[in-house]
Amino acid sequence: MTTMIVDHRSQQPSVAAINGFQGRLISADHADYDIARAVWNGAIDRRPRLIARCIGAADVIAAVRFARDNDLEIAIRGGGHNVAGTAVCDDGIVIDLSAMRGVRVDPADRSAWVQGGALWSDVDRETQAHGLATTGGIVSHTGVAGLTLGGGVGWLMRKHGLTVDNLLAADVVTADGDLLRASEDEHSDLFWALRGGGGNFGVVTSFEFRLHAVGPTVLAGPILWDANDAGDVLRFYRDFVRDAPDELGTVVRFGTAPPLPVIPEDLHWRPVMIVGSCYAGPIEDGEKTLRPLRAFRTPLLDLVGPTPYVGFQSALDSTVPHGWNYYWKSTHLPELRDELIDVIAGHAFSSSSPRSYVALFQLKGAVSRVAEGETAFGNRQASHAITLDAAWRPGEDYGDRDTAWTRALFAALGPFREGVYVNFLGDDEDPNRVREAYGESVYDRLVDVKTAYDPDNVFHHNQNIRPDLSDSLGGSDG
Numbered sequence: 001m002t003t004m005i006v007d008h009r010s011q012q013p014s015v016a017a018i019n020g021f022q023g024r025l026i027s028a029d030h031a032d033y034d035i036a037r038a039v040w041n042g043a044i045d046r047r048p049r050l051i052a053r054c055i056g057a058a059d060v061i062a063a064v065r066f067a068r069d070n071d072l073e074i075a076i077r078g079g080g081h082n083v084a085g086t087a088v089c090d091d092g093i094v095i096d097l098s099a100m101r102g103v104r105v106d107p108a109d110r111s112a113w114v115q116g117g118a119l120w121s122d123v124d125r126e127t128q129a130h131g132l133a134t135t136g137g138i139v140s141h142t143g144v145a146g147l148t149l150g151g152g153v154g155w156l157m158r159k160h161g162l163t164v165d166n167l168l169a170a171d172v173v174t175a176d177g178d179l180l181r182a183s184e185d186e187h188s189d190l191f192w193a194l195r196g197g198g199g200n201f202g203v204v205t206s207f208e209f210r211l212h213a214v215g216p217t218v219l220a221g222p223i224l225w226d227a228n229d230a231g232d233v234l235r236f237y238r239d240f241v242r243d244a245p246d247e248l249g250t251v252v253r254f255g256t257a258p259p260l261p262v263i264p265e266d267l268h269w270r271p272v273m274i275v276g277s278c279y280a281g282p283i284e285d286g287e288k289t290l291r292p293l294r295a296f297r298t299p300l301l302d303l304v305g306p307t308p309y310v311g312f313q314s315a316l317d318s319t320v321p322h323g324w325n326y327y328w329k330s331t332h333l334p335e336l337r338d339e340l341i342d343v344i345a346g347h348a349f350s351s352s353s354p355r356s357y358v359a360l361f362q363l364k365g366a367v368s369r370v371a372e373g374e375t376a377f378g379n380r381q382a383s384h385a386i387t388l389d390a391a392w393r394p395g396e397d398y399g400d401r402d403t404a405w406t407r408a409l410f411a412a413l414g415p416f417r418e419g420v421y422v423n424f425l426g427d428d429e430d431p432n433r434v435r436e437a438y439g440e441s442v443y444d445r446l447v448d449v450k451t452a453y454d455p456d457n458v459f460h461h462n463q464n465i466r467p468d469l470s471d472s473l474g475g476s477d478g
């Protein structure tokens, strides 16, 4: 296939061919260019020279080789959801897997094969057709690839582990354009690094996941309290989740009540604290487990009930749509001491935009029972992950104020910080935060794998782990 590449700076057209490429090539002169370069975060506005929309591993190989032959920077696009916008670069080539969304479930083996551009909605839908699931994210339009490669936190993680704890194998196109299979038995060093190390090691064209019996109906839903009760509710919640069974997954949201059809209109946009729960076990056990939380104070609204798991997985989708502007800060946290609760409850509701919010993910359970270093996901003993999420629509002027709001809250959380989840990092972070996401020994091992598989740092448009070139440079600092 041949395409015209227009260098948007010089406006000089040039004809480029990617040998053997069967997918679509989209350059700046193409009618779909602006749609194809847009990512979930509307604040990201980058103009790649070429978008190579692949339809299979052979296209990915061709695109990687083409990029290297032509000295083009590479960005890899899975679901395009990363808040830092790493799925799209200026001037270079986007290796776009969004047309590769196939999912095949083997119910007898309890496993699923998933292509590298699939979204969680694709996986949930196909696996739930068999009453099966694996840990995925809490918003179903998130990409499987980026989420998995960073670790993967979600409702099921305390029972079934992180997404990476359920990864059985991956097919990877390396920086040399070779197609490898990585698993415990093949390229096990690469397989280790893929389970947390992000998109640093190659383009994953497909994943194989272990599945578990889940639902298809689970006890799940949100409980809403008035924002003025947040401190007390959070203290109760802290004690409540400390001994909760692994089946219970919770995420707390501080912000306004989103205008969802299930929420009565008089509550829309009212400042509220929401505890979302999903119980990955028998409904009756979930009812018993959640009873004390549901009885605390008088919630404004309690929507917990038997719910199709696949529907619950997409319940939050419309609260964080594609195309709004987003700015995030995040950190892992230890157990919620009173001082920490005061900081969160004291700051969380002072954003300007009614769309901004704070989310607190309950970790532990199966996440913390995997030994540190067994996969490349760091900080497994952290109690919670918090994200401070500024969100505003294009044209609204909340951006500066709410960016400042997230930074102020992040600063106030400073004394409590304990690492960070790499997939929650924004695009203006100190590079040391990538190291913080892993801890020293995991990071050093990731550097070794990076040096072995991508010594030229071809895959650097990401939360980058730089190769160590000290040997080849005669012992200088790589």
Ligand SMILES: Cc1cc2nc3c(=O)[nH]c(=O)nc-3n(C[C@H](O)[C@H](O)[C@H](O)COP(=O)(O)OP(=O)(O)OC[C@H]3O[C@@H](n4cnc5c(N)ncnc54)[C@H](O)[C@@H]3O)c2cc1C
Pocket: 039, 040, 075, 076, 077, 078, 079, 080, 081, 082, 083, 085, 086, 087, 097, 116, 117, 136, 137, 138, 139, 142, 143, 144, 145, 146, 147, 148, 149, 150, 151, 152, 153, 154, 198, 199, 200, 202, 203, 204, 205, 320, 423, 424, 461, 462, 463
């Ligand atoms: C609204 C929202 C909700 C979220 N909720 C959760 C959640 O519940 N749990 C959670 O764990 N995370 C969550 N995240 C974070 C999410 O894990 C990251 O944003 C992740 O990067 C999204 O994956 P993606 O494929 O859509 O990313 P993209 O933006 O497409 O890619 C991000 C990076 O991932 C790498 N990558 C993507 N595809 C491939 C591939 N096929 N091969 C190799 N590298 C690849 C590349 O380095 C790329 O730069 C959420 C994000 C958002 C915006």
